[in-house]
Amino acid sequence: MSAGNGNANGDGGFSFPKGPAMPKITTGAKRGSEICHDDSGPTVKATTIDELHSLQKKRSAPTTPINQSGAAAFASEEERQKIQLQSISASLASLTRESGPKVVRGDPAEKKADGSTTPYAHGQHHSIFTPDLGAVSDSSLKFTHVLYNLSPAELYEQAIKYEKGSFITSNGALATLSGAKTGRAPRDKRVVRDATTEGELWWGKGSPNIEMDEHTFMVNRERAVDYLNSLEKVFVNDQFLNWDPENRIKVRIVSARAYHSLFMHNMCIRPTPEELESFGTPDFTIYNAGQFPCNRYTHYMTSSTSVDLNLSRREMVILGTQYAGEMKKGLFSVMHYLMPKRRILSLHSGCNMGKDGDVALFFGLSGTGKTTLSTDHNRYLIGDDEHCWTETGVSNIEGGCYAKCVDLSREKEPDIWNAIKFGTVLENVVFDEHTREVDYSDKSVTENTRAAYPIEFIPNAKIPCVGPHPKNVILLACDAFGVLPPVSKLNLAQTMYHFISGYTALVAGTEDGIKEPTATFSACFGAAFIMLHPTKYAAMLAEKMKSQGATGWLVNTGWSGGSYGVGNRIKLAYTRKIIDAIHSGSLLKANYKKTDIFGFEIPTEIEGIPSEILDPVNSWSDKKAHKETLLKLGGLFKKNFETFASHKIGVDGKLTEEILAAGPIF
Ligand SMILES: Nc1ncnc2c1ncn2[C@@H]1O[C@H](COP(=O)(O)OP(=O)(O)OP(=O)(O)O)[C@@H](O)[C@H]1O
Ligand SMILES: O=C([O-])CC(=O)C(=O)O
Ligand SMILES: [Ca+2]
Ligand SMILES: [Mn+2]
Incomplete structure (x- = not known):
């Protein structure tokens, strides 16, 4: 038994040997022979652990001095915050009861000095807003914490x-x-049909706008707002859409999850502290109560999910889905309504720019390659999914990218x-x-795994995300039939025909319920998001491409050597070479031949690509199957286009005729 060590006693505990006291350890007694060195470095200023913790976080000072001369001249930071909270309280107001909930800034879990977590209206806390009205419901007795x-x-x-x-x-x-939803639910999208939207929007067969009435919208809005107010805390994001300063839209997103708040932080444009200071009232508000279902006894509700757009109220309500893409694409729908009113074309496209300022647009349905191909190490990224084309050029609507990760x-x-x-x-x-x-x-x-990141996470992002008029308009299709050529040069009428058709073989997962690639036609390469008739957007695109002399291309990022199951997806490296040749202008100078049925102009050679794949018939071993499949796809195009045959496109009747003639002929 060695002295100083604890001994196991009979009970399995420890006891220390009794005896003379251990010699006290002294330090620094004899210089040069210390066994323990002195630990007395600089000490912290705190005397208690709470005080120590309070030192760790530096208070965020108001980021800019309050502008006394500008429009947003507030007496104090305190007053500014109060006005901001008042605006948030108004956003969260139940429209059948109180004027708005009591709101307070900050995390409810963060204890105040007195140990309490609940603020009092007459307390000293400066970021509180309490409406004057008396309490008529329990929810008006509590505070809603706002994480702004x-x-x-x-x-x-x-x-x-x-x-x-x-x-x-x-x-x-x-x-x-x-959660349960891992893709958008287009069948659960509803748009309020009222006196204004009745005549303005595209309704009926083929339209993504499934109607709901104003009253039902209010029922769902109340449900969402009550849910959000029942929570201890909500997240509020005040951000912007559209990098074009003249057509910027202020959006507010109220949500219940940090996931949703971070997603929108990344996807919308992030205001500077100065811009936030003068944010004022939002132009559009999203109520995301996605964890809470809609009530299926409510008229128009066919599932427990509902994504409701009310353009007159400038509001969107989300119930029964936590898939964050609903917010992003809901706002995109709003832009598809607001922008054409200003004669601005909104586009479901990626966009990038070369070193010489040549801009390319990448249209395509989900999973066809907009994000993958617009993110190009040799070019500046303007945006990956949503753009506007104005009189002066292009602008990204968003502040981030949403890439497929599979x-x-x-x-x-x-x-x-x-x-x-x-x-x-x-x-x-x-x-x-x-x-x-x-x-x-x-x-x-x-299958639809995703990454949402701010656009500046791409090293060659073009900030601000704007550019001059496009030179190339690239239509992407992921052709599961494997009969569309890897690249075709299109004339204007063909570009319009394929833009209106919006063909792809939908890649599994992004839209709820689709598990295998199937042929899909989605007008303007994004029928799920457009608000007006497709020919309205097509006419604007035709007019812009014509006046700018832009060239149209159709690129198949799908199958080669046979249909899905037999052939393979075209190598991304090959598609990139094709895209490079479009950007550089070299493809424009290539030799072309015309294909049967679709009448595409296809190049006979592209540097870095085996020439035989450029004409699909060469890569199919079963030539008969190839011909049959080509005819089958041609038939599907024709059938799909029937609904558009009776519509005039633009002011020019001649263009309409040309577009109708630009489809497959057999
Ligand atoms: N030849 C190819 N060209 C382009 N993408 C390809 C090719 N082969 C495979 N892929 C894959 O296809 C997917 C294209 O998805 P991408 O995110 O670019 O779609 P998207 O058009 O941006 O769709 P969404 O609108 O849903 O965001 C990526 O996962 C990419 O790796
Ligand atoms: O909206 C989504 O979930 C993803 C996307 O970009 C699209 O489907 O076009
Ligand atoms: Ca994308
Ligand atoms: Mn998209």
Whole structure:
């Protein structure tokens, strides 16, 4: 038994040997022979642990001095915050009861000095707003905490503390789950049909606008608002849409999840502190109560999901789906209504620009390659999904990108790979439980795994995200039939024909319920989001392409050598070479031949690509099957176009005729 060591006693506990007291350890007694060195470095100023913690966080000062001369001249920061909260309280108001909930800024979990977490209206806290009206319901007795435009770091903490399924992956991204819905639910989208929208919007067969009445909208709005107000805290994002300063839209997103707040932080344009100070009233508000279902006893509700757009009220309500893409695409629908009113064309397209200022648009349905191909290391990225084309050029609507992650590889898509880092939202991906390394090939949750990141995460993003008029208009189709050529040069009428047709073989997953590629036609390469008749957008596109002398191209990013199941998807590396040849202008100078049925002009050679794949018939071993499939697809195009045959496109009757003649002929 050695002195100084504890001994196990009979009870399995420890006792110390009695005896002379241990010699006291002294330090620094003899210079040069210390056994323990003195630990008395500089000490912290705090005397209690709470005080120490209070030192850690520096208070955010008002970021700019209050502008006394400008329009937004507030007496004090306190008053400015009060006005801001008043505006948020008004946004959250139940329209059948009180004027708005009591709101307070900050995290309810953050204890105040006196240990309380609930603020009092007459307390000293300066970020409180209490409406004057008396309480007529229990919800008006409580406070709703507002987490206003939180930073990514704060949102990470909120998500990890309070939202199941939130994790930090090894690359620093925030992995989240969107719940039962992992794609948009277009069948659950409703648009209010009222005196104004009745005549303005596209209704009926083929239209994405399934009508609902104003009253039903209010029922759902009340449901969403009551749900949000019942929570201890809500997230509020005040942001912008559209990089064109003259056509910027102010949006407010009220949501219940840090995931949704961070997603919109990344996807919308982030205001500077100065811009936020003078934000004022939003032009459009989203109420995202996605965790809460809609009530199926409500008229027009055919499932427990409802995504409702009311253009007159400038509001959108989300019930029964947590898939964040609904917010992004809901706002896009709004832009598809607002912009054409200003003679601006809104486009479901990616957009990038070369070193010499040549701009290309990439149209295509979900999964056809807009994000993948517009993210090009040799070009400036203007945006990956939603743009406007004005009298002066193009502008991105969004402040971020939303990339598909299925089978993502560092080697094939390095810029997207590197954009997945701290701040990025990673939806529905699977990762190693220990290392937190993401396995992008794992589709256990969904095929439609996504990364949402701010556009500046792409190194060659063009900030501000605007550019001159497009030179090339590239229509992307992922042809599961494998009969469309890898690239075709189109004349204007053909470009319009294919723009209105909007063909692809939908890649699994983005829209709820679709599991395998199937042929789809979606007008303007985004019928789910347009608000007016497709010919309205087509006429504007024709007019702009004509006046700018832009060239149209159709690029098949889908199958080659046979249909889905027999052939293979065209190598991304080949598609990139094709796109390079379009950008450089070399493809315009190539030799062309005309194809049967579709009458496409196809190049006979492109540098870096085996020439035999340029004409699909060469890559099919079964020539008869090829011909049959080509005719089958041609038939599907014809049938789809029937509904447009009776519509005049633009002012020029001649163009309409040309467009009708630009489809497959057999
Ligand atoms: N030849 C190819 N060209 C383009 N993309 C390809 C090709 N082969 C495979 N892919 C894959 O197809 C997917 C294209 O998806 P992308 O995110 O670019 O779609 P998107 O058009 O932006 O759709 P959404 O509107 O839904 O965002 C990517 O996962 C990409 O890796
Ligand atoms: O909206 C989404 O979920 C993804 C997308 O970009 C599209 O489908 O076009
Ligand atoms: Ca995309
Ligand atoms: Mn899209």
